[in-house]
Amino acid sequence: MDFLGPIMDILPTLCNCTSSRIDIIRHLQENLTSLRQTRDELEDISKDVRSRVEHADQQYRKRTNQVEGWLERVQLKLQEVQNILQKGEQEIQKKCLGSCCPRNCYSSYKLGKEVIKGTDAVNDLINKGKEFRSSDDISEKLPSPPVDEIPVDKTVGMDSILNEVWRCLDDHKVRIIGMYGLGGVGKTTLLKKLNNKFIDKRRGFDVVILVTVSKEVNLVGIQEVIRHKVQIPDKTWEKKTDKHSRAAEICRSLSGKRFVLLLDDLWERIDLRNMGVPDLSSHQNGSKIVFTTHSEDCLSFEKSFELFRQCVTEDVLNSHHQIREFSVTVAKECKGLPLALITIGRAMSNRRTPEEWRYAINTLQSHPSEFADMKSSLFQVLRFSYDSLRDDKHKNCFLYCSLFPEDHMIRKDELIDLWIAEGILHNYGLDDTRDAGEFIIRSLKHACLLEMVGDSDDYVKMHDVLRDMALWLASVKENKIFVFENQESIKKHGIATWKEAERISLWGRSVKLFSKTPFCPRLLTFVVRQTSVDTFPSPFFQSMHAMKVLDLSKNIFLTRLPPCLK
Template identity: 40%
Template structure:
């Protein structure tokens, strides 16, 4: 009978273990509400801290302490994670089988576990958000030589931000490269509408909350400043070069010299958005932009649809921005549509999954379609949307004006007429069809799309 005691000892432990696991699923709704309440408390306190910081900066020459900036950055990061997690959790709560249990118990369990952990993180962050001092006096040399210290929030232009679901890991990846002294130029590339500009905006915003060593952050949308004078004028306004001085610079070379004079000896970050073909690394110096190196510690981060262009601009690190995986795509779409619409009919969440799948994880498509469906509570409207996206996607509101142009530009940017013909040839294959590369090459040769003795 000696074996009985160990068995009896194991039984209550297994019971406790099972109860804890079931609780993650059974109490998911309550825990989501607890997380929402905790996040609201943290957001309110964050706003109070920001207001007190702004009052301190306005009253006298001071700078935000590193502890406060680090805390504000953590709050912003966790807020994005909480919003996405609550949306995922709400979808599980709404999809109940027999009115009591979520249909996918494994997913509901994982989300419940994440919710519990995230709630603890939010509460801990709130407890750590009480500071004896929020700002500190500027060093005397900064007060006399400049209006703002390196890394201060005032130096960063603020842009309206889209939802940044799925970009957190990319932001961290880019920031790691920014802190690497061996990396001066970083290229972000991907198809049109995948979220490159949103990622760059998010990185730009990080300079207002994180600790950094840079004196200025300059944003230029290269596709809108294709002329030398347009590009230089954007940079000079950021550097606050007066109109009198600028007018004395009679030509492009003189203006480039003035920009270079002000940027030399400083650490700057140049954010170049939407770089198009024909823009090369050598053009930066002719515009007055010193190239990054270990000595000056400067950075250039750019977005483009062409990986090839990353080479032309001398990117030491290339980061591909890709479409969202299914769970994050559904989260972004749900956030755009809104809970009121999703809860207005029990069938709409199922249709939302179908619509999301039709967008193939492309953020621009998810945001465009989600914005249209944000006012549609009728089940019939959602059925029509699904049918239209499956049969005539170009007729869907916003798709022709917003989604197709960047995709067409990506198609037009293919390197040769042959590449474009091959791309169109692929469209005859059924959706989700597995295509053998060798078979595809043979077919293209047979159609006369590929020629030569060694097409492979």
């Protein structure tokens, strides 16, 4: 009877195995219900995750491979679960029609195993989906394209200049290309077209960066544009707390790339090292810089003298042995200002005696205001559109726009309100004033004296060169407009000159008031916005008897007004 021992040992195992299989068969319907519930939960979570990644797609971000793989597995698993549930329903129907026991125990057991395995797999997907639903790591920033296409209006007559610049880019000896021209001749448009040309013809460049510099150089903003284009990560950038360390980080990134840097609207020399641009003389991989400028000191002396020599002509320079020496001095006095080089060079093109050249040098050195005349000659070219306006009302409205800071987006409704308040539109009836204001704005835009801001019809802006011309026109017409954006400019200009002004604006957080009381008998409009002014002394407004507009909006520190304004 010893053989009964092993048999008795096997029996409990067989019983346990049989019992577990019976449980799988017996609880098939419960397990199907559980699978259906987990399926529904997975569908809800996958909808949440998909909604988040679709939102990320709209923000120009790319869903991670992990999330994309999870969504694909979810779709496959949901289809698989649907097939299991259908087979389960069929199995339950057979059982109900016959008896409480399944007709085929093996098929019911096999199906039950599939249900349990499917439920476990769905639960695993649910747990991962919950992580994605609460995590910020479901998408990553898309790599910046090497060239960003920029909308450009259709142009006529620029192809020859564009091709000439393109040929310079192909010349390995040329590293920096400058384009000079008067405001409004199309330099910015030309630079945009050059940028877009790289989309189809990369010429081996890794990245093309277009930056607008403007008259008031915003180094922080320029560095932000460059660092986004070369894809310096936010975490790395945030650790660089000053412009020097950020410049070093940009330089490190650009040094490994063959780049084209397009700098639009330079007004003065700019130190590329402060921006983080590597020295192209030692950067031997063929990187290029192209810039546009209108009239400020942007040319090296070698280029300046070359331009000056062309205007004077070699025949004059060779007419006396001292004249070539004097010509170098005159060219230096022009401080690299292209318009001055051209104007003075042409003026000296028929001066063939040393005495005439010495007189020119003495004039330039003793009367620096002559350079203002050089600048006004630029404005004389531009003012044709202004002189062509239909009446003084249109001209006055144009000059009024220069009261806003450079590159400021001017809200049209606000501008019309100011015109009405000062009385510029006084000849119109109350119901017609706003229509008249809209008409004048359209006329100024048609004359290219104002421009739209993007696609919005609610804002306009003034080109910085036209704004300078407007301030100059206001000064020569003896109805001066002063715009002060910092405390230093107020001190430099002098408060005594305010007596000549008809309009003054103080604009910027660095602007504060001063102890002296201004004398402003002619002042019509006084705008004080977004400043650090916290109060006005009582006598401050005592001379402003002609004032019609006082705008003190958006001064968060202003707490007390003098009694005369209450």
